[in-house]
Amino acid sequence: MTTEGTAQANSSGDHSTKGSYVTGGTEYTRDTNYIETRITRDGRDGYPVEAGRYRLVAARACPWANRTIIVRRLLGLEDAISLGLPGPTHDARSWTFDLDPDGRDPVLGIERLQEAFFKRVPGYQRGITVPAVVDIPTGAVVTNNFPQITLDFSTEWKEFHREGAPDLLPAEHLEEMEQVNKRIFTEVNNGVYRCGFAGSQEAYNAAYDRLWTAMDWLEERLSKQRYLIGDTITEADVRLFTTLVRFDPVYHGHFKCNRNKLTEMPALWGYARDLFQTPGFGDTVDFEQIKAHYYVVHEDINPTGIVPQGPDVANWLSGHGREELGGRPFGNGTAPGPVRESERVAPGHGAGN
Structure with missing residues (x-):
C-alpha cells in the first residue's frame, strides 16, 4: 500500500497512480517500513554528521516533508544540510524535480527521487x-524514516544549530510528548488519510469518528494552553501544525473530513494561526503546491484532476489572541532569521505573498 508522500517504485509502462491509494472494501493502512539508517555523531550506521555532506529532499506539498523543512529552519541547519524541493505532483514511480532548471536537482543531478x-x-x-x-x-538515500529525521536534527546535529536555536525536545516533557505524539499521529496526522483513503463506508465511518474524537480532545486541550506541551513550541507542535494547515484546503473536502472546518474550532484555529505567524512555520507553507498535490495525484478519489480555487487563505494572517495564554514560543532561544531567498515560497502561494 502506498502512502501520501509516496510514489511506488515500479517500471511498468502505465505510471498512473490509480489504485495506489484506495483498496475497495478495506480500511486504509499506512506502510510504515522505511530505510531506518541514521546519521549520527558517532557514525555508527556508516553515516556520520558532517556539514555539507547530505541533502534533504522534501516536497512542500507533503505534510511529513513539511515537518523537516520547519525543524531545519527553526534549528538553523540551512548551512549544514542543503534542501532539494521536488514539485508537488508525481506519477506512480517517483517524485520529480520539475521545478528545477532542466528538471534535475541542481546538487544531485537526478530527475527522479527514485534514482x-x-x-x-x-x-x-x-x-x-x-x-x-x-x-x-554517493547519490544514495540514507534514510526516509521521517519521524526519526527531525528527532535527529534536534539531537545529533546540535553542533550545527544556530545560536538561539529552540529546544524542541525538552527533557522534562519527553515522556508526555511521546504519548501526545502517538495520539496525534494515529488519530490526526494519519487519521485524515484513513478517512480519505477508506475503501468502504464502514471503514470511513470508523475513521471519521476517531478523527473527530481526537480533534475535540485537541480543541479542549488548546483552549487552556498556548502550546501542546509546556509553555514553548516543541516537536509535538510541528507535527500537528502540518496537518492543521492542510485541513481546510484539502482534508475537509478532498478527504471528506467535513464535520466542520478548522476555522470553526476557536482554540485549534487560533493555535494554528499562532504557529503560522511564527517564523519558521507559515513561511514554509505553499498552499498552491499542497492543493496541486492532493487533487492531481490522488486519481482514486479525484479522477478529474480538477484543483479547487479556494479557500481564501488570507485569514491565516488574522489576529489570534493566543498571547493571552502566556507561553514563550522559543523558550530561552530566539526566532530564526528571514527565509533565504532561494528557499522562499513562490509569490502568491502563501497567505501573505
Missing part, C-alpha cells in the same frame, strides 16, 4: 517517499 533510492537498494520495491536524506557523494 537515489535505486542507488541505495537496486530495484527498491517500497514507496519512494519524502522526506528523504541523500548522501551527496
